[in-house]
Amino acid sequence: MATIGKPIECKAAVAWGPNEHLKIETIQVAPPEDHEVRIKICYTAVCHTDAYTLSGQDPEGLFPVVLGHEGSGIVESIGKGVTDVAIGDHVIPLYVPQCRECKFCKSSKTNLCQKIRVSQGQGVMPNGTSRFTCNGKKLFHFMGCSTFSEYTVVADVSITKINKEAPLNKVCLLGCGVPTGYGAALNTAKVEKGSTCAVWGLGAVGLAVGWGCKAAGASKIIGIDINAKKFEIAKKFGFTDFVNPKDYEKPIQEVLIELTDGGLDFTFECIGNVATMRAALESCHKGWGVSTIVGVAGAGQEISTRPFQLVTGRTWKGTAFGGWKSRDSVPKLVDEYLTKKLLLDEFVSHNLSFNEINDAFHLMHTGESIRSVLTISEV
Numbered sequence: 433m434a435t436i437g438k439p440i441e442c443k444a445a446v447a448w449g450p451n452e453h454l455k456i457e458t459i460q461v462a463p464p465e466d467h468e469v470r471i472k473i474c475y476t477a478v479c480h481t482d483a484y485t486l487s488g489q490d491p492e493g494l495f496p497v498v499l500g501h502e503g504s505g506i507v508e509s510i511g512k513g514v515t516d517v518a519i520g521d522h523v524i525p526l527y528v529p530q531c532r533e534c535k536f537c538k539s540s541k542t543n544l545c546q547k548i549r550v551s552q553g554q555g556v557m558p559n560g561t562s563r564f565t566c567n568g569k570k571l572f573h574f575m576g577c578s579t580f581s582e583y584t585v586v587a588d589v590s591i592t593k594i595n596k597e598a599p600l601n602k603v604c605l606l607g608c609g610v611p612t613g614y615g616a617a618l619n620t621a622k623v624e625k626g627s628t629c630a631v632w633g634l635g636a637v638g639l640a641v642g643w644g645c646k647a648a649g650a651s652k653i654i655g656i657d658i659n660a661k662k663f664e665i666a667k668k669f670g671f672t673d674f675v676n677p678k679d680y681e682k683p684i685q686e687v688l689i690e691l692t693d694g695g696l697d698f699t700f701e702c703i704g705n706v707a708t709m710r711a712a713l714e715s716c717h718k719g720w721g722v723s724t725i726v727g728v729a730g731a732g733q734e735i736s737t738r739p740f741q742l743v744t745g746r747t748w749k750g751t752a753f754g755g756w757k758s759r760d761s762v763p764k765l766v767d768e769y770l771t772k773k774l775l776l777d778e779f780v781s782h783n784l785s786f787n788e789i790n791d792a793f794h795l796m797h798t799g800e801s802i803r804s805v806l807t808i809s810e811v
């Protein structure tokens with residue numbers, strides 16, 4: 433291919449500073465170095481975490497940056513030492529890598545590979561440099577993925593090959609929100625058959641938690657949101673009951689404890705708000721209730737509760753990417769989608785062009801979208 437070993441000039445949506453609209457720019461994407469892969473991005477969705485970092489609330493947020501971490505594409509070229517993917521493979525970039533060598537990868541207790549975590553947080557490739565420039569200025573990478581670009585470069589531990597039969601405009605969602613919610617229920621909380629569950633925040637992540645609770649055989653799945661428009665949509669994902677905190681004058685934990693004979697077996701916070709994290713913990717049943725934090729809170733925010741809540745048997749947990757060991761699990765989740773065990777189409781509320789990327793952020797902030805999928809390049 434004519435581009436192998438050469439820089440590629442292409443379009444990317446650049447975040448020049450916090451709270452600024454993204455600007456579609458012509459950028460240069462350098463060829464992949466050792467153990468790196470250059471990908472033609474075909475589709476990307478927008479996750480709330482992209483908006484969180486753009487808002488300036490992410491302690492690791494760096495600018496100028498190419499955001500985006502829920503994408504799918506095709507391998508354009510590979511650097512030396514890459515063995516697991518080849519040119520032409522259909523792939524999903526992974527913001528939680530899996531090197532299979534570090535202490536974390538070797539442990540069955542976590543999915544949080546640490547091999548490249550430091551450089552990833554610094555917005556650069558594992559060797560400390562960026563592959564992106566715009567008008568001679570270096571751009572930072574984001575979450576090891578940077579999918580808001582026609583071409584991106586990722587580490588070989590941050591990518592997985594998937595079944596070519598899978599539609600790339602749907603399986604891009606397996607880069608973040610859906611596996612996170614689904615795995616929060618199945619892997620992190622380990623929801624039990626017949627149990628009662630409640631989920632705060634009915635965006636893509638919260639809806640995927642609902643689907644995971646249903647898959648685990650929960651008997652009651654309560655959706656909690658201040659946007660009642662989400663309730664009708666949520667029925668498709670297994671939710672059985674709905675509560676809008678705006679309809680009550682007392683704390684929501686009191687309402688839920690009354691409604692559920694003492695509290696829930698499992699609760700999930702999928703908003704990123706420390707007040708709702710506390711409410712989710714305190715809505716758990718005494719003696720055994722487990723609350724899982726999924727939402728990402730802004731810089732400087734801290735959670736609190738009376739220690740008595742834990743002394744009396746409630747457990748507070750958290751999850752990143754739903755606990756999935758990424759390279760092992762994402763191809764299997766693609767297969768679950770192809771065999772109709774896992775929903776994906778139902779999460780896509782809007783299909784937009786790359787030029788409409790700022791509209792995707794607007795639709796998220798106004799509560800109109802679940803997931804907007806942007807077409808970046810034709811397959």
Ligand SMILES: NC(=O)C1=CN([C@@H]2O[C@H](COP(=O)(O)OP(=O)(O)OC[C@H]3O[C@@H](n4cnc5c(N)ncnc54)[C@H](OP(=O)(O)O)[C@@H]3O)[C@@H](O)[C@H]2O)C=CC1
Pocket residue numbers: 479480481484608609612632633634635636637638656657658659662677702703704705708725726727728729751752753754796797798799800801802
């Ligand atoms: N731990 C992890 O690995 C991951 C974490 N995340 C985090 O998960 C969270 C959810 O992401 P995503 O689903 O994309 O976000 P969305 O913005 O799509 O969904 C959030 C939902 O919560 C609702 N909401 C907002 N405030 C409240 C409130 N006080 N009480 C009840 N509901 C409320 C919103 O309502 P409205 O419609 O009005 O906005 C919206 O429906 C984010 O914090 C994100 O950063 C995401 C992916 C992975």
Ligand SMILES: N[C@@H](CCC(=O)N[C@@H](CSC=O)C(=O)NCC(=O)O)C(=O)O
Pocket residue numbers: 479481482490491492493528544549608728751752753
């Ligand atoms: N950079 C933030 C933390 C952001 C964060 O918690 N990210 C989640 C994924 S959110 C996806 O949409 C995560 O997996 N974190 C694990 C990790 O290692 O980053 C901060 O500095 O607080």
Ligand SMILES: [Zn+2]
Pocket residue numbers: 479480481482501502608609
């Ligand atoms: Zn995300």
Ligand SMILES: [Zn+2]
Pocket residue numbers: 529530531532533534535536537538544545546547
């Ligand atoms: Zn590792």
